[in-house]
C-alpha cells in the first residue's frame with residue numbers, strides 16, 4: 015500500500031468563531047492532514063515542535079497510527095497561530111502568526127521517508143516544502159498547498175515549487191491572489207500552466223473546482239447546517255483527497271480523481287463540526303463511507319424519492 019509523507023505546520027492554535035473559541039489547541043496543516051489521511055493509508059509527519067508541545071498531543075497522534083519519527087523537538091516555542099472567523103465562516107482572518115521553531119527548521123528525512131511514493135507539502139514556508147521535495151528519492155506524486163501568508167511573503171519560492179509538483183490545492187481567495195484572476199476557472203488554468211496538472215480550488219460551503227489537464231469540473235460541498243470551527247477544513251480536505259488516491263494507488267483515472275473530491279469534502283465536513291481536531295480524532299472509515307453514500311445519493315440526479323409539490 016502507498017504511504018504518504020507530509021511536511022507542514024504542527025501548531026497550537028487559538029481560534030475564535032461565532033460558535034465559541036479554543037485556546038492553544040492542537041492544530042497545524044500537517045496535523046489536520048495526517049488525521050484525515052491516516053484513515054486511508056500510513057502517514058508520516060515531518061516537522062518540528064518546541065519543548066512546550068504537550069505530550070498528550072503526541073500520544074493522541076501516535077495512537078491513531080500517525081508516524082511521528084520525523085517530528086523533531088527543539089529548544090524554543092511551538093508554532094502558534096491566532097485566527098478568527100466572522101459570521102459567514104468563509105475565510106479565516108489571521109490575527110497572529112508566530113513561526114517560532116519553524117523559523118530555523120531545516121528538515122532532514124530518514125531513509126524510509128525519502129523512499130515514500132507520495133509526498134504532501136502542506137502549508138508551511140515554501141523553502142521548507144522545497145527542501146523536503148528535494149530529499150525525496152523518486153516520488154510518484156508530489157502535491158502541495160499554501161496560504162496567503164506565504165503568497166505574500168515568498169511568492170517567487172512558491173511559484174518555483176509549483177513547477178515541481180503534480181497536484182496543487184488552494185482556496186478561492188488564495189487562487190485569486192496568486193494569479194490576479196477573479197474567474198476561478200481561469201485561475202485554475204493559469205496555475206496548471208505553471209506546473210501542476212491537477213488543480214483543486216476549494217470554495218468552502220460552495221464546493222470545489224477540479225482541473226485535470228484540460229478538463230474542468232465543479233462540485234457542491236456536503237450540506238452542513240452546523241459549523242463550529244472551519245480551521246483545518248483545507249488540510250482535512252487534502253488529507254481525504256490524497257489519502258483516498260494513495261489508497262487506490264491510482265492518481266490518473268479521472269473518475270477516481272472526482273471521487274477523491276467527494277472524500278475530501280466529507281473529511282472537511284466532519285472536521286468543521288467541532289473545534290480543533292476533536293472530530294477527526296474520533297473518526298473511523300465507516301463514518302466516512304456512510305456520509306459518502308449519503309452525499310452520492312444527494313448528488314444523484316437520475317433517481318430519488320418523489321416529493322409532493324402541491325399542498
Ligand code: AMP
Pocket residue numbers: 023025026027041042043046094095106111137138139161163164244245246247248249250
Ligand atoms: P486551513 O486548512 O487552511 O484552515 O489551515 C489551518 C491551519 O493552518 C491552522 O491549524 C494553523 O495552525 C495553520 N497555519 C496558519 N497559518 C500558517 C502559516 N503561515 N504557515 C503554516 N501553517 C499555518
